[in-house]
Amino acid sequence: MLWYKSWMETRWRFLIGLAMLTCSACVVVFLYPQMAKLIPLASTLEAKGVLGREIREAGELARDYRGYVWGQWYRQNLPQLGTLFAALLGTGGLLSESSGRGMLFTLSLPASRKRLLGFRAAVGLAEFLVLAFVPSLFIPLLSPAVGETYGLGNVLIHSACQSIAGAVFFSLAFLLSTMFHDLWRPLLITLSLAAALALFEQVFRILSPYNIFRVMSAEVYFRTGQLPWLGLLTCAVASAAMLYGATISIARHDF
Amino acid sequence: MIDRFIIETDKLRKDYGGVEALRGLNLQVPAGSICGFLGRNGAGKTTAIKVLLGMARPTSGQARVFGLAADRPEASVEIRRRTGFVSDDKDLYDYMTVEGMIRFTAAFFPRWRADLEERYRRQFPLPADRKVKALSHGMRTKLALLLALCRGAELLVLDEPTSGLDPAMTEQVLQALVAHVASEEMTVFFSSHQIAEVDQIADHVAIIDRGRTLVAGALDDLRENFRRIQLVFDGEAPQPRFQAPGVERVRREGRVLTVLSSAGVDPILKEARELNPVSVDVVPVTLREIFLESVRVED
Numbered sequence: 001m002l003w004y005k006s007w008m009e010t011r012w013r014f015l016i017g018l019a020m021l022t023c024s025a026c027v028v029v030f031l032y033p034q035m036a037k038l039i040p041l042a043s044t045l046e047a048k049g050v051l052g053r054e055i056r057e058a059g060e061l062a063r064d065y066r067g068y069v070w071g072q073w074y075r076q077n078l079p080q081l082g083t084l085f086a087a088l089l090g091t092g093g094l095l096s097e098s099s100g101r102g103m104l105f106t107l108s109l110p111a112s113r114k115r116l117l118g119f120r121a122a123v124g125l126a127e128f129l130v131l132a133f134v135p136s137l138f139i140p141l142l143s144p145a146v147g148e149t150y151g152l153g154n155v156l157i158h159s160a161c162q163s164i165a166g167a168v169f170f171s172l173a174f175l176l177s178t179m180f181h182d183l184w185r186p187l188l189i190t191l192s193l194a195a196a197l198a199l200f201e202q203v204f205r206i207l208s209p210y211n212i213f214r215v216m217s218a219e220v221y222f223r224t225g226q227l228p229w230l231g232l233l234t235c236a237v238a239s240a241a242m243l244y245g246a247t248i249s250i251a252r253h254d255f
Numbered sequence: 256m257i258d259r260f261i262i263e264t265d266k267l268r269k270d271y272g273g274v275e276a277l278r279g280l281n282l283q284v285p286a287g288s289i290c291g292f293l294g295r296n297g298a299g300k301t302t303a304i305k306v307l308l309g310m311a312r313p314t315s316g317q318a319r320v321f322g323l324a325a326d327r328p329e330a331s332v333e334i335r336r337r338t339g340f341v342s343d344d345k346d347l348y349d350y351m352t353v354e355g356m357i358r359f360t361a362a363f364f365p366r367w368r369a370d371l372e373e374r375y376r377r378q379f380p381l382p383a384d385r386k387v388k389a390l391s392h393g394m395r396t397k398l399a400l401l402l403a404l405c406r407g408a409e410l411l412v413l414d415e416p417t418s419g420l421d422p423a424m425t426e427q428v429l430q431a432l433v434a435h436v437a438s439e440e441m442t443v444f445f446s447s448h449q450i451a452e453v454d455q456i457a458d459h460v461a462i463i464d465r466g467r468t469l470v471a472g473a474l475d476d477l478r479e480n481f482r483r484i485q486l487v488f489d490g491e492a493p494q495p496r497f498q499a500p501g502v503e504r505v506r507r508e509g510r511v512l513t514v515l516s517s518a519g520v521d522p523i524l525k526e527a528r529e530l531n532p533v534s535v536d537v538v539p540v541t542l543r544e545i546f547l548e549s550v551r552v553e554d
Contacts, residue, residue, distance in 0.1 A: 105399075107308070108342070255311060
């Protein structure tokens with residue numbers, strides 16, 4: 001029943017995330033015809049700096065549908081919203097329940113703290129996995145409506161990369177939630193770190209081939225067809241280490 | 256340590272960042288007893304309960320429940336499997352319904368008593384589909400009690416079970432508790448600062464203050480052994496130093512000298528008569544007086 005408790009605690013965050021990401025995926029598909037009309041204009045723009053580079057690159061990517069979907073969805077919308085909801089799903093748990101809201105009741109159950117935490121992590125990660133895969137499935141499903149097709153294989157690979165790399169933010173928020181009694185500090189610290197990494201990726205593109213957001217978008221796969229194994233492995237190890245850290249932290253905690 | 260004690264602590268200490276919540280607490284709760292755990296606010300009652308249930312780790316000393324070390328995680332799970340607990344805040348999940356809360360809890364206890372669940376659902380009419388957050392304090396207490404009583408537990412640990420309840424509801428809860436213990440073989444350990452309710456249902460008592468045990472034992476023994484000796488003198492009462500054992504407190508007010516004894520009165524009376532009082536009265540003391548005198552000594 002611990003899975004049920006975790007589900008009850010996170011279901012609204014999950015359902016809101018699912019609705020937002022699904023809407024976002026649908027919008028990406030249905031905006032393609034309008035975007036395709038703007039492609040010739042992109043090359044005539046004379047904007048300089050990061051913005052100019054972004055516009056030109058978006059124009060280049062949108063020349064074919066696969067590039068457009070990758071640029072808009074897998075490089076932009078999904079990592080941004082995915083990171084937000086990974087952090088949201090990772091926050092909470094025993095400490096934030098606080099006395100009077102179920103914490104002592106939970107601790108009085110014949111379940112070890114490791115088990116309590118394990119179920120919370122498993123449910124949160126499962127929800128995050130759904131957020132990474134399900135909205136993306138609407139892209140191949142809806143693409144024929146705009147006269148395009150999109151391969152299911154692409155969806156699976158990009159979503160897998162999204163979920164493995166995004167799990168780092170989930171795990172970080174999860175770890176921080178075993179250190180702070182409120183919901184806000186784990187969330188703010190995680191999102192601030194994500195924002196700093198995103199900024200680093202924008203400013204120092206050449207220096208950041210293994211930036212987490214590049215692993216999330218599976219840019220290497222999009223451009224070369226190779227999976228970012230090293231990045232994925234690093235993310236998986238970092239996530240596992242943080243989840244393990246969370247179990248140590250909660251085991252030492254006095255309530 | 257002997258198995259006939261369900262709960263035993265030995266020189267139990269617990270510091271929270273330099274604040275000493277428990278300072279060498281010694282407790283012994285016999286199997287089958289209803290033990291009232293009395294103390295003022297902040298005396299260390301809740302901390303002791305948290306240590307016993309593995310929610311907080313002791314700084315030093317020992318805490319054993321069912322003979323199992325409460326600070327060992329595996330043993331602690333086993334202790335909680337055999338224990339029903341109601342916290343001071345009546346901690347429950349606000350987002351669950353009454354029915355959901357019962358089904359959720361039942362899933363953790365293989366010895367869940369469906370017969371008792373039925374009985375208490377009749378006795379405490381609780382709206383099954385109402386969310387816990389919408390329950391009144393009284394209903395919340397009844398639900399918390401139902402969840403603790405139906406676990407098939409050998410030990411009930413209740414932290415201020417009647418706090419915030421009106422007298423009628425308090426009486427109903429206490430009666431339910433007494434009836435439950437009468438029909439089931441179990442030990443009850445309940446903390447309170449309501450002396451009257453401890454007096455009403457407990458057969459053992461432990462009085463603590465500032466993290467230490469002051470008085471402990473069977474309530475009948477305490478009532479038997481504790482006596483107030485009142486000596487009245489012609490003039491100002493003297494300031495004697497009694498040598499007899501069991502002198503807990505001596506209070507001098509004008510012509511009256513009051514001695515609280517905890518171990519028989521004869522040796523004290525012998526010494527007292529040498530002071531030539533005009534009158535000597537020996538009166539039994541209530542639990543309330545024992546409690547107040549004990550914690551006053553600490554002050």
